[in-house]
Amino acid sequence: MDTMNFKIIGGGIAGLASALAVDNAGGHATVFEKSAKFEQLGAGLQLGPNAARALQKLGAWDAVLPFTYAPPEIHMRDGRSGKILKRLPLGKTFEHRYGMPYLTARRADLHKALHVVANTQPGIEILTNSEIDDLSLGNFSGIIAADGVWSKTREKLFPGSSAITTVDTYYRSLLPIPSNIANVNFECVNLWLYPGGHVVHYPVGNPVQLNLIAITSGDEPKVFFKNASENLQSVLDLKSQFSKWQSAYVPTLKQWHQGKITLIGDAAHATLPYLAQGAAMALEDAAFLQAELQSNAKMALENLSAKRILRTTKLHHSSMRAGQVYHCSGVAALSRNVAFTLAPSLIIQNQLNWIYDYKI
Numbered sequence: 358m359d360t361m362n363f364k365i366i367g368g369g370i371a372g373l374a375s376a377l378a379v380d381n382a383g384g385h386a387t388v389f390e391k392s393a394k395f396e397q398l399g400a401g402l403q404l405g406p407n408a409a410r411a412l413q414k415l416g417a418w419d420a421v422l423p424f425t426y427a428p429p430e431i432h433m434r435d436g437r438s439g440k441i442l443k444r445l446p447l448g449k450t451f452e453h454r455y456g457m458p459y460l461t462a463r464r465a466d467l468h469k470a471l472h473v474v475a476n477t478q479p480g481i482e483i484l485t486n487s488e489i490d491d492l493s494l495g496n497f498s499g500i501i502a503a504d505g506v507w508s509k510t511r512e513k514l515f516p517g518s519s520a521i522t523t524v525d526t527y528y529r530s531l532l533p534i535p536s537n538i539a540n541v542n543f544e545c546v547n548l549w550l551y552p553g554g555h556v557v558h559y560p561v562g563n564p565v566q567l568n569l570i571a572i573t574s575g576d577e578p579k580v581f582f583k584n585a586s587e588n589l590q591s592v593l594d595l596k597s598q599f600s601k602w603q604s605a606y607v608p609t610l611k612q613w614h615q616g617k618i619t620l621i622g623d624a625a626h627a628t629l630p631y632l633a634q635g636a637a638m639a640l641e642d643a644a645f646l647q648a649e650l651q652s653n654a655k656m657a658l659e660n661l662s663a664k665r666i667l668r669t670t671k672l673h674h675s676s677m678r679a680g681q682v683y684h685c686s687g688v689a690a691l692s693r694n695v696a697f698t699l700a701p702s703l704i705i706q707n708q709l710n711w712i713y714d715y716k717i
């Protein structure tokens with residue numbers, strides 16, 4: 358590519374991060390976002406060290422950091438008995454191991470921070486109220502489609518690649534940090550495993566709130582988790598209304614690009630959120646694209662999918678497997694509980710090294 362002048366479809370996390378990548382590589386990016394304004398959408402996100410590293414590479418880390426929260430531990434729990442099966446240390450232990458911290462944030466704050474940084478770059482223009490369905494290049498040298506899991510661009514480039522819905526339903530909400538529920542430490546990430554579903558909650562942001570997600574096979578949380586331990590039921594009683602999301606993922610594609618158009622973020626590889634890595638993968642994609650544009654701009658779009666697809670596919674399969682482990686019942690759940698209780702936390706953490714150690 359002689360001049361780098363990209364049309365970016367979608368102004369979510371992947372779209373804004375891609376605009377930063379193009380700008381950092383010396384090009385121009387115009388972001389077209391269909392919404393009339395950047396709404397404060399979504400609840401909370403966990404940002405592992407790999408997401409933090411990607412944000413640093415994109416030059417957005419300093420803007421995001423003030424809005425983050427650093428939980429000290431993950432508590433993996435059995436949702437029926439309420440017992441803690443394993444405490445996984447985060448905090449300094451984690452930061453020392455991976456070189457970057459494990460943080461949480463409101464999605465809206467992460468998005469806003471990316472927006473603020475992008476707005477200060479002369480090479481980036483952001484247009485709202487601008488839905489794009491035309492994939493012609495016009496004056497642009499390439500198109501980056503960051504139009505999310507329901508991407509129309511993907512369906513045009515790769516017919517038959519519609520997102521696949523699953524039985525799972527996500528109930529998400531943000532609420533004030535509760536004062537006391539027996540044996541629940543609200544400073545930590547709490548992951549409650551239950552037959553057919555699970556609940557995750559953790560503090561987010563500054564000022565701090567509790568991000569609560571309940572995943573069921575359809576029923577409202579209080580109905581679905583009716584046989585849960587008393588403390589998990591008390592957690593769910595904290596909220597009467599949730600926003601409801603349908604679970605969906607993108608079938609694995611062989612490539613994300615066609616000619617001078619590429620997919621990125623959820624549009625390319627949306628997965629299930631059980632390893633809390635969707636936004637992290639979008640940030641990694643953008644940081645990777647930046648490195649490719651800097652080193653070999655002509656091949657950047659081809660190399661993005663050629664070199665990233667193995668990782669996002671592995672992440673997808675691992676997220677699916679994590680869901681099966683979280684949601685199993687009967688003897689399988691008993692074996693899982695024994696395994697988590699007996700395994701040293703370092704062994705469990707080491708299984709995730711390939712995710713958190715990733716460097717671009």
Ligand SMILES: Cc1cc2nc3c(=O)[nH]c(=O)nc-3n(C[C@H](O)[C@H](O)[C@H](O)COP(=O)(O)OP(=O)(O)OC[C@H]3O[C@@H](n4cnc5c(N)ncnc54)[C@H](O)[C@@H]3O)c2cc1C
Nearest residue numbers: 367369370371391403489504505622623633634635636637
């Ligand atoms: C319950 C749940 C929990 C999660 N937890 C985590 C977590 O802990 N950690 C983590 O890393 N990830 C998490 N994720 C995943 C994460 O939210 C997504 O992977 C990430 O937000 C995807 O960003 P994106 O920019 O690719 O897509 P989106 O955020 O969907 O953005 C797409 C944008 O494109 C715009 N658009 C669409 N079509 C057009 C068009 N034709 N023209 C112009 N604009 C268009 C849309 O309006 C939107 O703004 C979670 C997801 C869920 C559902």
